[in-house]
Structure formats: C-alpha cells, structure tokens
Amino acid sequence: MIRKIIKIDESKCNGCGLCAAACHEGAIGMVDGVAKLLREDYCDGLGDCLPACPTGAITFEMREAPAYDEAAVKAAQAAKASEASGPDIDAIIRQTLGGGCPGSQSKSLRRDPVASAPATAAACPSQLSNWPVQIKLAPVNAPYFNGANLLIAADCCAYAYGNFHQEFIKNRVTLIGCPKLDSVDYSEKLTQIIASNDIKSVTIVRMEVPCCGGIELAAKKALQASGKFIPWQVVTISTDGRKLDI
Numbered sequence: 001m002i003r004k005i006i007k008i009d010e011s012k013c014n015g016c017g018l019c020a021a022a023c024h025e026g027a028i029g030m031v032d033g034v035a036k037l038l039r040e041d042y043c044d045g046l047g048d049c050l051p052a053c054p055t056g057a058i059t060f061e062m063r064e065a066p067a068y069d070e071a072a073v074k075a076a077q078a079a080k081a082s083e084a085s086g087p088d089i090d091a092i093i094r095q096t097l098g099g100g101c102p103g104s105q106s107k108s109l110r111r112d113p114v115a116s117a118p119a120t121a122a123a124c125p126s127q128l129s130n131w132p133v134q135i136k137l138a139p140v141n142a143p144y145f146n147g148a149n150l151l152i153a154a155d156c157c158a159y160a161y162g163n164f165h166q167e168f169i170k171n172r173v174t175l176i177g178c179p180k181l182d183s184v185d186y187s188e189k190l191t192q193i194i195a196s197n198d199i200k201s202v203t204i205v206r207m208e209v210p211c212c213g214g215i216e217l218a219a220k221k222a223l224q225a226s227g228k229f230i231p232w233q234v235v236t237i238s239t240d241g242r243k244l245d246i
Contacts, residue, residue, distance in 0.1 A: 001064070001065070001066075001067055002062060002063065002064055002065075003045060003062070003063075003065055003067070003068075004045040004060050004061070004062055005037075005040060005043050005045055005060070005061060005062075005063060005065045006027075006028075006037060006043055006045070006047065006049060006050075006058055006059070006060060006061075007037075007058070007059050007060065007061040008028075008035050008036065008037055008057055008058055009057045009058075009059070010034050010035070010036070010057070011057075012055045012056060012057035013034050013035045013055065013057045014054065014055050014057075014210030014211055014213055014214075015030070015033040015034060015035075015180060015210060015211045016054060016179050016180060016210070016211045016213055016214035016217075017030050017035070017179065017180055017183045017211070017214070018052040018053065018054065018179065018185055018214050018217070019035050019049040019052050019053050019057075019058055020035060020049075020183060021052070021183050021184050021185055022048050022049045022051075022052035022185065023043075023048060023049045024048065024077075025042045025043065025044055025073045025077075026038075026039065026042055026073065026076055026077070026080070027039050027040070027042035027043040027044075028049055030183075033211075035057065035058075040065045040066050041065075041066040041067065041068060041069040041072060042068075042069070042072070042073050042076070043065075043068065044068045044070075044073075045060070045068065047060060052185060054213045054214065054216075054217040055210075055213070124165065124166075125165075126165060126169075127165040127166060127169040127170035127171075128165070128169055128174060129144065129169075129171075129172070129173060129174070130142070130144045130173050130174060133174050133175060133176050134175075134176060134177060135152075135175045135176065135177040135186050135189055135190065136177065136182065136184070136186075136189070138175055138189075138193065140189070140192045140193050140196055140197075141196055141197070144173050145173060145193060145196075145197035145198075145199065146197050146198045147198050147200060148172070148173040148197070148198075148199055148200060149171060149172045149173070149199075149200050149201045149202075149203070150172065150173050150175065150193075150194070150199050150200075150201065150202045150203070151168055151169060151172040151173065151174045151175065151203050151205065152175050152176075152177075152190065152202060152203070152204050152205070152215065152219045153168065153174065153175070153176050153204070153205040153206070153215075154176070154177070154178060154205065154206045154207050154212045154215050155176040155177060155178050156178070156207050156212075157205045157206065157207060157237050158176075160207065160237050160238070160239060160240075160241045161205075161237045161241050161243070162241060168203065168205055168235075172203065175190075175193075177215055178215075179211065179212075179214030179215050179218065180211040180212075180214065185214075185218060186214075186215065186218040186219075186222075187217075187218040187219075187221035187222045187225065188222075190218060190219060190221075190222035191221070191222040191225040191226055193222075194222050194223060194226040194228060194230070195225075195226040195227065195228070199228070199230055200230070200231075201230060201231045201232065202219065202223060202230055202231070202232040202233075203232070203233055203235065204216050204219045204220075204232065204233070204234045204235070205234075205235045205236075205237065206234065206235075206236055206237070207236070207237050207238075207239065208236050208237065208238050208239060208244060209239065216234055219232075220232075
C-alpha cells in the first residue's frame with residue numbers, strides 16, 4: 001500500500017539517538033551509530049521522531065510500505081516491558097539498608113574556601129558542590145538549585161578539559177549526562193528543574209563530537225519550555241582538550 005512513512009537521511013544523522021528514544025513504537029533503532037528505520041510496519045507515520053532530531057535528518061515521504069501493525073507493536077512493547085521487569089531492586093535496597101540507595105542520596109558538598117583556592121602544588125581540590133550529578137538521578141526540587149548558576153555538561157568534558165573543576169564546576173551546580181549512551185531526551189527533566197527553581201544562569205559544556213549535540217539541544221529546549229528568560233552560554237571542548245571558538 002502507498003502511505004506516509006518516515007525517511008532517514010543517514011548522511012545528516014549525528015548518532016545522538018534522540019529519534020530512537022522518541023519512537024515509542026520501536027520502529028527506529030541505532031545501528032553502528034546511525035539511526036535506521038528497522039521495521040516499516042512499526043512506523044505509524046505520526047512523526048514523534050521528527051522534532052527530536054537536531055539535524056533535520058528525518059522527513060516524511062509517500063511510498064509503498066506495509067501497513068502499520070498496531071497489534072505487533074503492542075506485542076513487542078509488552079515483551080520489552082516483560083524483559084525489563086525483574087526484582088524490585090529499589091525495594092531490596094531499602095529493605096537491606098533501611099532507606100534509599102546511599103549513592104543517589106541528595107546532598108550539598110561544602111568546600112573549605114582555603115582548600116578551594118587555585119592549587120599551587122600537586123593537589124587539585126574538587127570544586128563539586130552537589131550530589132548526585134547525573135541528570136537522571138538529580139531531584140527536581142533539591143535546595144541547592146535555588147539561586148544556582150547551573151552547569152549542564154556532557155560527562156566526557158571533565159576528562160578532556162584539564163581545568164574543568166576550576167573553570168566550570170566552581171561556583172556552579174553541576175548536572176552531567178550522555179545522550180548517546182543513555183538514549184534519552186533530557187529536556188523534560190531539565191525543564192522541570194529550570195521551571196521549578198530560581199536558576200540564575202545556565203552554562204552548557206559539550207564535546208565537539210556530533211552526538212554531543214543531544215545534550216545542547218535538550219538544554220536549549222528546556223530553557224525555552226520553562227518560559228523563563230535566563231542567561232545561557234554554550235562552550236565546546238575538543239577531543240584533545242581545547243576550548244573551541246564556535
């Protein structure tokens with residue numbers, strides 16, 4: 001049958017994986033770092049994946065394609081949910097430890113002003129002021145967000161840029177993530193954080209690699225969706241550890 005179906009221009013794909021995450025039917029998947037339409041009969045032609053793509057690699061076309069198989073999609077979703085389900089790990093942790101996982105407990109980290117001064121010897125003290133730092137784990141209403149200068153960074157940046165703590169983490173609340181490895185759209189969580197708290201500024205630090213565009217896009221979408229006018233900037237780090245003027 002002739003019907004509307006998505007078309008992926010693989011030459012424009014940056015490998016961020018946002019389209020695959022947005023496709024609830026499972027029609028799109030990442031193969032060797034590139035988005036591909038894996039099941040034509042899973043594509044409903046509604047295009048939830050289009051606004052998720054930061055490079056415009058996805059469009060519609062009218063062509064011969066199998067009909068959308070809603071029953072097969074629901075069966076695949078049910079099978080995936082069944083595979084994902086298992087023992088309630090959080091409940092086991094709470095029962096074992098008498099509370100939540102200590103590794104994800106929200107807390108502020110207070111720094112000694114003397115210890116936080118620029119290092120003149122071998123020691124380089126941490127400037128991190130909050131925990132957890134992963135976007136997925138951060139509580140939306142943590143008290144440290146109020147009045148914060150927010151840093152949203154790709155997690156590779158701190159490894160690539162040697163002065164990351166002093167130049168970016170210091171005096172900021174830090175959130176990190178990797179849209180390619182997590183295969184999620186961070187924009188909803190970031191929107192909640194920005195909209196619910198008195199954020200003073202947002203600094204986005206990403207790597208030069210194309211897939212890092214996902215975290216920049218998510219932060220920008222969150223700023224727009226929050227309805228607030230907040231100063232923001234984007235800094236790009238090269239893979240050899242330089243700040244790029246882009």
